[in-house]
Amino acid sequence: MPEVSVIVPVKNAVAHLAGLREQCEGLTGASTIEVLVVDDGSTDGSSEVLRSWAEGTALDLRVLRGSGQGVAAARNLAVSEARGDYLWFTDADDRWSPDIVSTLLAAARHTDADLVVANARKVGVAGEDLGEITDAARAGTATGVEAMERLLVGSLQGHLWNKLVRRSVLGVAPFPPTRAHSDLGGLLGVLGRSATVAFEAQEVYTYIIRPGSILNSRGYRWRDLPDCLDLAREVGEGRVADASLELFATNQVALPLFHESVRREGVLDVSEVRAMRAYARSLISRRSIVRAFRGGHRGAAARAVGVKLGSAPYAALYRRYRVRRYATLDAAAGERSARRRDPST
Structure with a gap:
């Protein structure tokens, strides 16, 4: 065996x-x-x-x-x-x-x-x-x-x-x-x-x-992350610290969802982008920001403040970050998406 x-x-x-x-x-x-x-x-x-x-x-x-x-x-x-x-x-x-x-x-x-x-x-x-x-x-x-x-x-x-x-x-x-x-x-x-x-x-x-990965595809389903949050709460309830679950909701669900909403502008319907951002903001509270900061996660706390209080300026900052960090990948993903939409290619 x-x-x-x-x-x-x-x-x-x-x-x-x-x-x-x-x-x-x-x-x-x-x-x-x-x-x-x-x-x-x-x-x-x-x-x-x-x-x-x-x-x-x-x-x-x-x-x-x-x-x-x-x-x-x-x-x-x-x-x-x-x-x-x-x-x-x-x-x-x-x-x-x-x-x-x-x-x-x-x-x-x-x-x-x-x-x-x-x-x-x-x-x-x-x-x-x-x-x-x-x-x-x-x-x-x-x-x-x-x-x-x-x-x-x-x-x-x-x-x-x-x-x-x-x-x-x-x-x-x-x-x-x-x-x-x-x-x-x-x-x-x-x-x-x-x-x-x-x-x-x-x-x-x-x-x-790669541009064709699930996370980079047009078929990405944003509600999968909230489903993972539900599972984390189910598995972790009573076993891990509430602050840890709250940080997971902020740093690994809310912030990635907001970032995805920026990446997919022009690909997703405007209503979907708005829904993603509204859900992301709903997970962030003053308490979760303070807990993240006090727990040493100052970067996450700062980003959460940006999403909660100034989503438009924060989105602009994230766009500029994407250009610097992932320009090659995003360009390839855009070309792939365009080919799928154009029946002549």
Whole structure:
């Protein structure tokens, strides 16, 4: 039986499958690994490439047929089929260290952890460095509730690909049926069921931010974040500090929603943009701002003041920030969106 199941949801990713195969077959300790690729209704030839790969590899590889209902359903299907004691979730179009699974598995064995967390790096499609994701600032362990506190206050992010999860704490269908942020929703549940979380202070994954990603697509559903907030309250109520839940609402729901409303001006209906901003402002109160400031989250507190009291000036400031920080990505996303709207292209 495999020790680790590597889970990869795929839809119309034919351009990335050669790289995916090379990386999966190059994983250290491949003899202890199974790879489950969920083909979620591809129409670009991915299915044929995956079939050929499965027939011509020594890797323990299975290709599952998804229902076409999105990444959350695809991951849930793979969880139900996985045989490994631990699961690692990755994306076909990213890069990772060949030692990622062996490194995380060694930490899990050493600490008997239900969840192992490492670090990652964000880059743009042109290779520009967009910063490190430091989920594990130093090596050590924490309880699941302590790690949940870290997630709520922003020192632990909700991505899956820099984490290894014990299968038994995932439960049945762990990922909520949201278009975006299902990884965050699933991780909240995992933390609620985890006794021990291990932190491995190594950078093992490179997340490539592309214009076609869910968060950069026109089909982004903004109400997915409020759904995650509801789940955080459900899982954390009575287990974590009220101030942590309040900071999560401000810093990881209200502010990102407001920022998305700025990014999507001209793409979303004006009524949707207004609804996003109204909801974001409704989550911010004088108490939440003061708590954020006193808790050392002064940047979040300042941004929350801007959203609550001067949303138009703050939106202008955020536009300028986007130009400086993400000009290449936003330009590519705009071109992609224009091609979709223009039937002649």
